[in-house]
Amino acid sequence: MxxxxxxxxxxxxxxxxxxxxxxxxxxxxxxxxxxxxxxxxxxxxxxxxxxxxxxxxxxxxxxxxxxxxxxxxxxxxxxxxxxxxxxxxxxxxxxxxxxxxxxxxxxxxxxxxxxxxxxxxxxxxxxxxxxxxxxxxxxxxxxxxxxxxxxxxxxxxxxxxxxxxxxxxxxxxxxxxxxxxxxxxxxxxxxxxxxxxxxxxxxxxxxxxxxxxxxxxxxxxxxxxxxxxxxxxxxxxxxxxxxxxxxxxxxxxxGEHLPAPTAAERAAIALRHARMTIERGLMSETVYVRELRGQITKYHLGIPGSAKLRDRLVRAETLAQIEAALLPVIAGEPIIAA
Ligand SMILES: Cc1cc2nc3c(=O)[nH]c(=O)nc-3n(C[C@H](O)[C@H](O)[C@H](O)COP(=O)(O)O)c2cc1C
Missing domain, CATH: 3.20.20.70 (Aldolase class I)
Incomplete structure (x- = not known):
């Protein structure tokens, strides 16, 4: 190496x-x-x-x-x-x-x-x-x-x-x-x-x-x-x-690889991404949630069963809806059920 x-x-x-x-x-x-x-x-x-x-x-x-x-x-x-x-x-x-x-x-x-x-x-x-x-x-x-x-x-x-x-x-x-x-x-x-x-x-x-x-x-x-x-x-x-x-x-x-983050870890980071965007944002929540849809839907790409989660996130209008989609995944519920 x-x-x-x-x-x-x-x-x-x-x-x-x-x-x-x-x-x-x-x-x-x-x-x-x-x-x-x-x-x-x-x-x-x-x-x-x-x-x-x-x-x-x-x-x-x-x-x-x-x-x-x-x-x-x-x-x-x-x-x-x-x-x-x-x-x-x-x-x-x-x-x-x-x-x-x-x-x-x-x-x-x-x-x-x-x-x-x-x-x-x-x-x-x-x-x-x-x-x-x-x-x-x-x-x-x-x-x-x-x-x-x-x-x-x-x-x-x-x-x-x-x-x-x-x-x-x-x-x-x-x-x-x-x-x-x-x-x-x-x-x-x-x-x-x-x-x-x-x-x-x-x-x-x-x-x-x-x-x-x-x-x-x-x-x-x-x-x-x-x-x-x-x-x-x-x-x-x-x-x-x-x-x-x-x-x-x-x-x-x-020369070693770190393990890939789990679905729960990904969801936790995606949620922080969303919360920090809105807390720091200088425009309305609606504006940022629309922008966030394209960003936080990428966190679980390739994870089996994640299409349903993305479907919820892409339709979110508020931070509360993003939280409702991600919190169960963070809690360890199977992603397929999100
Ligand atoms: C969504 C998106 C937005 C971009 N916006 C900018 C930008 O604002 N300024 C810039 O210099 N390059 C911009 N780029 C180009 C990237 O900085 C980078 O040069 C390009 O994606 C190649 O790197 P990558 O193969 O690691 O993605 C953008 C690329 C993407 C995918």
């Missing part, structure tokens, strides 16, 4: 275990981030992407995404936008609100983001005078906290720009770069190209966080070994399973 990967730091901020939670829209709210940290193994968490324009226009819905607490440290707040001045202003606002790290989204390909020249659209042009450099430099000038970027391998297979992009970002003062090894054009299809992550790692001195298709502890070990990356970022594998970081970290440090 290879030696376990060590801690690293981002602009002086220690990341004590090199496994990080990927930013995921509609998923990585306070409750989910807190559970990932609390269950162990996760060294850094990130909010979902937040619109710099919406911060500029003081959107109440966007301000409701400012759900972080000091105890979460270190955490990154991810911003997107293509206007350097607006991004600088938004960065100041989130830094003043306590962000430890500001991450700039340069990987999102959805039209709403890419059409305004933000997200992965920035990977289309590279150079000293380009939107990405202007945005990065404006954000770095605006705040005293470290600034990171999250990119894809490039816009499409003919434009794998992650390497020159990473070099330019480092030169501008970016303190770490996360690389999702798919192109924007791929969306979530195909496989992540880990070789691009290795190429970026070879090209820069700042920490490189590899991302894409790390689903198991073995995948995490392989990504460290094959790319030499400093950290591994986990997204989809953590959904409905915020314990994956603990499982991966245990494997990386001991």
């Amino acid at each position: 290879q030696a376990a990967p060590g801690p690293f730091s981002i602009g002086g901020i220690p990341v004590t275990t090199p496994l990080t939670l990927a930013p995921m829209a509609g998923q990585t709210n306070y409750a989910f981030r807190a559970l990932a940290r609390e269950l162990g193994g996760c060294g850094l968490v990130c909010t979902e992407l937040i619109s710099s324009q919406a911060i500029h226009y003081k959107s109440q819905k966007t301000y409701a995404m400012f759900d972080w607490v000091e105890d979460e440290s270190p955490f990154a707040v991810q911003l997107f936008g293509a206007d350097p001045d607006v991004m600088a202003e938004a960065a100041r606002v989130v830094a003043d609100a306590g962000a430890d790290i500001i991450d700039i989204n340069m990987g999102c390909w959805v039209p709403k983001v890419a059409k305004q020249g933000a997200g992965a659209a920035m990977l289309k042009e590279i150079g000293d005078v380009c939107t990405a450099t202007a945005v990065v430099e404006a954000v770095i000038r605006a705040v005293n906290v470290p600034v990171t970027v999250k990119v894809r391998a490039g816009w499409d297979a003919n434009n794998l720009t992650a390497v020159p992009f990473a070099k330019a970002a480092e030169q501008s003062g970016v303190q770490a770069i996360a690389v999702h090894g798919r192109t924007a054009e791929q969306g979530f299809t195909g496989k992540a190209n880990w070789d691009i992550i290795r190429q970026v790692k070879d090209a820069v001195k700042i920490p490189v966080i590899g991302n894409g298709d790390v689903d198991t502890p073995e995948d995490a070990a392989r990504m460290f070994a094959e790319t030499g990356c400093d950290g591994v970022m986990i997204g989809r594998a953590a959904l409905g399973a915020p314990w994956v970081f603990a499982q991966m970290w245990h494997y990386l440090t001991t």
Whole structure:
């Protein structure tokens, strides 16, 4: 077995275990981030992407995404936008609100983001005078906290720009770069190209966080070994399973697997997820219960007999109904009866 990967730091901020939670829209709210940290193994968490324009226009819905607490440290707040001045202003606002790290989204390909020249659209042009450099430099000038970027391998297979992009970002003062090894054009299809992550790692001195298709502890070990990356970022594998970081970290440090959580343990964590979301939430219970349906129905995927439980959870309108579905499972009743 290879030696376990060590801690690293981002602009002086220690990341004590090199496994990080990927930013995921509609998923990585306070409750989910807190559970990932609390269950162990996760060294850094990130909010979902937040619109710099919406911060500029003081959107109440966007301000409701400012759900972080000091105890979460270190955490990154991810911003997107293509206007350097607006991004600088938004960065100041989130830094003043306590962000430890500001991450700039340069990987999102959805039209709403890419059409305004933000997200992965920035990977289309590279150079000293380009939107990405202007945005990065404006954000770095605006705040005293470290600034990171999250990119894809490039816009499409003919434009794998992650390497020159990473070099330019480092030169501008970016303190770490996360690389999702798919192109924007791929969306979530195909496989992540880990070789691009290795190429970026070879090209820069700042920490490189590899991302894409790390689903198991073995995948995490392989990504460290094959790319030499400093950290591994986990997204989809953590959904409905915020314990994956603990499982991966245990494997990386001991070569052994932790047992999978039982149905009752899963239900207890799902219920905490729901309660913490609503307690911390800045909007109404109804809004959060709708959002929670997509999250807490994932906790028992693959567990025999869990379809009925999911059916109850997906129809829940209130926290009380979520509790009524999960409490019997926590009490040890067979899941099939939930
Ligand atoms: C539901 C969902 C929402 C996402 N939202 C964001 C986001 O807000 N910002 C971002 O940079 N990437 C976002 N991503 C991409 C992930 O951060 C990550 O790069 C991608 O899922 C690949 O990692 P994985 O294979 O571990 O899931 C999202 C992915 C998913 C599945």
